[in-house]
Amino acid sequence: MRDIAGDVGMLAGSMYYHFSSKEELLVAVHAEGVRHFERAVEHALAGQEDPWQRLQAAASAHLETLLGEGDYTQVVIAELPRDNPPLRARLIQLRDAYEALFRRLIGALDLAPECDAGLVRLMLFGALNTSPTWYRPGRHTPAELGAAFVRLLKQGVDHHP
């Protein structure tokens, strides 16, 4: 709290005028981060019609937001607190509203009948949201990676001669 206050030119005590606790501040930052993702994905979807193109656009926008310069985005995929279940529940609720957007995008696809749409979503989110641990700028852009993951998921990686 002292560090955060210092970064905005305050002392720690002054922040309690704006937020009643550290947890309330975390929830507020988290909510702002979710809004960043929502805005980016909705903008990327505008005008896209093909379901697979829409999922690709959304995945690319998600990664650009997650790996970009913004200060509010990495917190959205951070590990959830284990020691405070009510707080944990509030953060999960914020994320779920955003993930529902991807649920709809995947629901619009023509999936092979043996595929579980839930697992498809979890696999895509898993790939996208672990990218901060390995991504280094240079080789690929975030948008390219998002598109590449959707392509792998769509077509599969096995060789069909």
Place this chain on the structure above:
Amino acid sequence: MRDIAGDVGMLAGSMYYHFSSKEELLVAVHAEGVRHFERAVEHALAGQEDPWQRLQAAASAHLETLLGEGDYTQVVIAELPRDNPPLRARLIQLRDAYEALFRRLIGALDLAPECDAGLVRLMLFGALNTSPTWYRPGRHTPAELGAAFVRLLKQGVDHHP
């Protein structure tokens, strides 16, 4: 440190006889966790010949270890410390040795020529390692989920009539 010491019937100070700092203890626990994964995967691979079967067996063993009862495994996929680069580097080094095992398994596959083996590995690990955030016992076993993710990755999810 006090909590951990308490769980083994010691006081905090006594632990510094065994580990010179909190960081050294973390590294030791991390290394033990990696050994758990390695043992489980090597055991699952014994006798498997087909490259896709081998990857599936490894993914299932990885998830059984990660989602099982063990006390040393979740720490291996925990978020890395941002404020201590030397410690961070040591933990990454431990994980990398284990991930090399999967690099070899994926290298043995006959992938479609347009597929990047590195992205395939990252996608699979992303799906597997985010499972603690959503997994609930009951619907699927960890082994089933590991096999399902490998199948999705192999065959793709698009419908081919």
Place this chain on the structure above:
DNA sequence: GTCTATACTACGATAGAC
């Protein structure tokens, strides 16, 4: 709306007795 000052608790770590 931000300050000063401070309360209370917790933390990692050490020294020296046993």
Place this chain on the structure above:
DNA sequence: GTCTATCGTAGTATAGAC
């Protein structure tokens, strides 16, 4: 090898002046 006792620092939060 574990204890007692403690050091110094940092954490969240509050009260009241300005």
